[in-house]
Each structure stands twice: as structure tokens, then as C-alpha cells.
Amino acid sequence: MGRAPCCDRRNLKKGPWTPDEDEILINFIAKNGHGNWRYLPKLAGLRRCGKSCRLRWANYLRPDIKRGPFTPDEEQLVIQLHGMLGNRWAAIAAQLPGRTDNEIKNLWNSCLKKRLLCMGIGPSTHKPLFFQGTKIRASSASVTTGHVAQCESARLEAGARLSKDSSFVSSLQIPQRMEPDYFLLMWNSEVGESFRKLPRGAGNETVTDSTISQASSSVKIESNSPATGTGPATSAWAPRWSDGPKFETDYSSSSEFESSSDTALQMLLEFPINNDMSFLEGTIMDIAPLLPS
DNA sequence: AAACTCAGCAACCGCACAGTC
DNA sequence: TGACTGTGCGGTTGCTGAGTT
Numbered sequence: 274m275g276r277a278p279c280c281d282r283r284n285l286k287k288g289p290w291t292p293d294e295d296e297i298l299i300n301f302i303a304k305n306g307h308g309n310w311r312y313l314p315k316l317a318g319l320r321r322c323g324k325s326c327r328l329r330w331a332n333y334l335r336p337d338i339k340r341g342p343f344t345p346d347e348e349q350l351v352i353q354l355h356g357m358l359g360n361r362w363a364a365i366a367a368q369l370p371g372r373t374d375n376e377i378k379n380l381w382n383s384c385l386k387k388r389l390l391c392m393g394i395g396p397s398t399h400k401p402l403f404f405q406g407t408k409i410r411a412s413s414a415s416v417t418t419g420h421v422a423q424c425e426s427a428r429l430e431a432g433a434r435l436s437k438d439s440s441f442v443s444s445l446q447i448p449q450r451m452e453p454d455y456f457l458l459m460w461n462s463e464v465g466e467s468f469r470k471l472p473r474g475a476g477n478e479t480v481t482d483s484t485i486s487q488a489s490s491s492v493k494i495e496s497n498s499p500a501t502g503t504g505p506a507t508s509a510w511a512p513r514w515s516d517g518p519k520f521e522t523d524y525s526s527s528s529e530f531e532s533s534s535d536t537a538l539q540m541l542l543e544f545p546i547n548n549d550m551s552f553l554e555g556t557i558m559d560i561a562p563l564l565p566s
Numbered sequence: 567a568a569a570c571t572c573a574g575c576a577a578c579c580g581c582a583c584a585g586t587c
Numbered sequence: 588t589g590a591c592t593g594t595g596c597g598g599t600t601g602c603t604g605a606g607t608t
Contacts, residue, residue: 309593311593374596
């Protein structure tokens, strides 16, 4: 049957809003409120779609909107809520006063998703990636001192620690029907605590210089067991074999967890400020086609 | 200095759902 | 009860500015 367009699209303007349009919309809503978005632009004298007006108001012009970068606490909350709610941005935004769903969605897609990936956490599942029966292959031997190797070993160690510390996990009082958020587990562990205490000032930015430059190597990720399902949460993340490995590490043996040192803490401490993920380029490029759509 | 790349963000689009008649 | 309408939501696109080559 098809539905009528939300408004008459003829002569409607699209694209970025001008300050004049903003002012008209603000003034109109201040005087009349926004009872009916469909007719609002006509009444206000705007050549805009009602939807466009609503979006502009909700995401930008609303007086209670909090501008500026997200605080670490807010980012943590977004991750936590995403673990519980998934991509329900509006629900997540409802827990962050002054933040819009669009803003949170952008933050997630541009920053947090990559950050979780680096830590070996699946951004959609909030579980460790390739944690069981996984092999990491790198195309350059130098990667053994690089960030990718650090990320991987740190991730595995953190996971091993957490899995061993069952009392800690149970103390988090995770609802039984809720999957544990491994990022949160790591965040709330001693490792994460050290990370949280790390000052975010400019003085720490020198940390990133050495680490980023180390990571030009590409990493191929593979699974010991072929994906059998087709669901996005499982098979879509299934890694694949690739040619030309220079070294190979099999983390399937838990004994290897014991031998690693405080690499988890090291990885977190060296995590690039300003979300610089350039060192992950190879990894992300390999993983990207596998990500659930 | 110009070209290129990329991250961040604003905005659009289509679908889903709830309310109304 | 079903058609219609308005609104909300999530995915996606495209622009812009900063950084890099």
C-alpha cells in the first residue's frame, strides 16, 4: 500500500542547517512547542521536512544537550549499556543525560568499537574474539615486539585471569540471563583499575609514539575449527586462514597463559591516546569482512 | 603547497510501532 | 478491525577539517 511521505517533498531543502534556520526553529519551538512535527516546518516558515526538523532539534538544538567530548566515565557507561542493550541507542542515550542517541551511535562506531576490537573483545558480542582454538598469524617477525602481539597476549592473559578468578566474576552480580561483558570484567579488574587511574593529560601522549610505529605488520587470524553456523554472532566472527605466515602462536593451551607477564596492564597503559588505531590497520582490514553486518 | 587519507559528525532514509479514527 | 498517520529508531551516507605524504 505504501505510505504517504511525511511531508510534501517539493521545494524542500536538504543538507546542513544554516544558523538562520536554526534560529527560526528554536524561536518557533520556544513559542509554540513542537506539537506536530509534520506541520511545524510549514507553520514556522521552514522549507524543511518535519523529520529533519525533529532530528535537528533532538540532536543539536535542544537546550539540554551536553556538547563536548565524552568523559571516560561516559564511555565506560556506553560500553556497559551496549553490552546489556545492544544497538538500542535511544535506550542507551536515556541513561546519559544530555547525550543523544546519534551522538552515542557515532561514538560507538568511530571509537569504542575499534577500542574493543583492539582489546580482543567482539563489539557486538562483548566476548573475547577467537578466544578458544584460535591461532594468530603475522606476516612480519617484528610483530612479536609490536602492539598486535601485545594486544593478543594481553587479551588472553586477562581472559585467563578472569576465568580463574571465579569469585571475582561472581562478585559482579551479573544477572543469570545476561552474558558477562568481558570488557567490563577487564575494566573492573586490577588491570582496568590501573588503566582508569592513568592520567589522560598531554604528558602521556609520548607513550603512543613508540607503540604506533611498531605496528605496521598485518596479522592474519585463523580458527582451528571451521565455522559451522551461519549466525552473525558466531560464524561472522569466524577467522580465516591466510597464506604467508611468519610465525604462529597457538593459544589453545591454557598453560601458556601462566607464562605471560603483565602484558595486559602494559597493553592498557600503552593504549593510544586519541584513539589512534593505525597500528591495527592490518588486523582491522582482515577482520572487517568478517564483521556481522 | 598540493594531494590524499581518514576520523568525526551531522543529516538522511527507510522501517517499525503505537495511537487514532 | 484495519487503514492511516505521526513519531521514534537504527543504519547508512556524505561532508568537513585535521593530519599525513
